[in-house]
Amino acid sequence: MKYIQLHKSPLFLKIIFVISVAIIFFIGGITFKHITVLKKSSAFVSNSHEVNAELERLISYIKDAETGQRGYLLSNDKTFLTPYHNSKGLVRKSFKRVSRLTAHSRTQQSNLKKLLYFINKRQNYLSKSLYMIEQGKYDQNILKNNLIIGKQTMDSIRYKVEDMMITQQKLLKNRQKEYELTMNYTPLLIYLTLITTLILITIAFIKMNRDLVLLKITINTLSVANEASNLAEIVGGFGSWQLNFETNTYTFSDNEYRLLGCEPQSFVASLEAYLNFIHPEDLEYVIENTKSILTDNDLAPFTYRIIRKDGEIRHFRTLGRTVTIASGDKTFIGTTSDVTEEVYAQKFIEDRNRELESNNKELTAFNYIASHDLQEPLRKIETFLSRLVSKDYDNLSKAGQQYVSSIQSSANRMRILIQDLLQFSRTNKAEKVFEEADLNSLLENSKQELAQIIEEKKAVIENNELPILNVIPFQIQQLFTNLISNSLKYSKEDATPIIKINCSTIVANEEEILPNNNTKYHKITVADNGIGFEQEYAKKIFILFNRLHNKNEYEGTGIGLAICKKIVENHKGFIFAKGTANEGATFTIYLPA
């Protein structure tokens, strides 16, 4: 991941920084040393030049004294003696300067000593000669000899000075050679280290640049993610909070504040501040629940109540877990959602369910008791009628007898209605015990039940092999009975009723009429050759009390097929009817395999 690269960068940059600083120090040191050498070297050069100049000057002062004396001797004019008199002090000063300038060299010092000896000797002879001339009585030979020695001394001085100059030159050369040696490799070294530093700095720059780009991208991504999360919090009605384990400080998202009915970041986030909002009755529960943050690094979802700033009570759900962020630090991230609507909706549904359940129970009980209790007076009517018929029938008028038989048939019809209703309500009741049953034997039972009417109508019932299924046996038997008796009831007067029962296994999506999935079903068809019905009534016939025929033509209560539908629904199956008027009807049942 990108941010991992980024967080390793500082180490790399630190190394480069340390190396660069070391190199700069190194270069600084070398440069300093070399500048010192250069300074010394140039100081030595100028010192040598000064020594040379001073030596020249020294000679010229001595020469001046000589020239002045010579001028005096020739012209006897005393003004020529001024340079001679001055020269003594000048020579002394000059000599002192030379001596100071060459203080560092022993050779020059010993040379100077010799030079001083010659200078003194020369001056002695000069003053001796001058003295002789001033006295006016001098031997020409002695003077001449004096002058010759003076000239010889002068030559020695000149040689000595030249010698000193040469020595100085030599010293200079040696020095320079020595310095050059150190200076020669300096530029190369500086250049090389400089290049290295430059390369390192360039690498650092590239790296930093790349990191900056990465950082920019990361910041962009983060800010988008942040915005998205803010928006998601507002839309989703939840807030988030963080607990930094290192600093033990909390951070709440803007929406967390909004959920509490406060302005975003309007107070300092802390556990205590949050607990202040919690409903006093739930406080202990919340504290107990949040303990797991420290022990399990996890917070299982739990729901509690809070009191918002405006006093409204809301239901919150909180959950969270510890995450390790990029730097390796651990942070606990939690989310809080306002589930008030959910809680109310849930409560509403629960209440509604309870209400429905009790309504349903009441209805079933009512239905059952009503039809059950209705039987009692009816039974008495019938019993009294039967007694009337058996005892007093003959005493009745013809009309009276007719009335009695009408009452009997009405009572009979009422009994059938009540029985069917009872059957219907019983199908509804919770006695849904599923057990494995052989549908073939259930069909046989049905045929037995209807044996009398089958016999009367001379009906033919054919069936192929039916499966063994997990069903409510008495209901399936009822289903067969109702369907067969329905077919027999609506059979044609002039033809033998033939009822064909077929069974096959199908997959739901093969049948247009079933949901499009892969569930397997047993498809059982009950087809007859009776009077049939118009296809448009195919759905209506399953509705309770719905009849397609006048009750004088065909007796029936309109309950039988409604019971069939109920039974099939109890088995999570489907039932459909298909009819053609005057040709017959086919009932198709799908039971899950």
Next chain:
Amino acid sequence: MTTDFINICLADDDEDDRLFFTDAFDELKINTKVSTFNDGVELMDYLNHEDSVLPNVLFLDLNMPKKNGVECLLEIKKNEKLSDIAIAIYSTSSSEEHIEETFINGANIYIKKPNDFEDLKKILSEVVTINWQYHTSGLNKDNFLMRM
């Protein structure tokens, strides 16, 4: 107590049903002595009385005030002195729960009150002439409910 009479008791709160019941036996010409009680309490008072003649067959309606048929049945079966009486449940209801409950608690036969007086006579004559010892030994849930 004479062996010529079959002693029959009926506990039923419905006056008409008691009338049908006694009339049926009157017309049946079987040597029977029929006593009727208006509710379970009356019946149990009679049965628990020392001087009472115990019936050969007891017909019990289920839905009665004060003490219903099932309560009576339980009390009779618990009482050693009474537990040998053949008990026929005589009810309007033919619900599975009632049949099951009374069968389990030791009733001998279950009769659904018929709609026809002739049918009633037929059923009653059959019931009182049953060899109870034989019937009880082969008793099962299938022949428990008396079918016409």
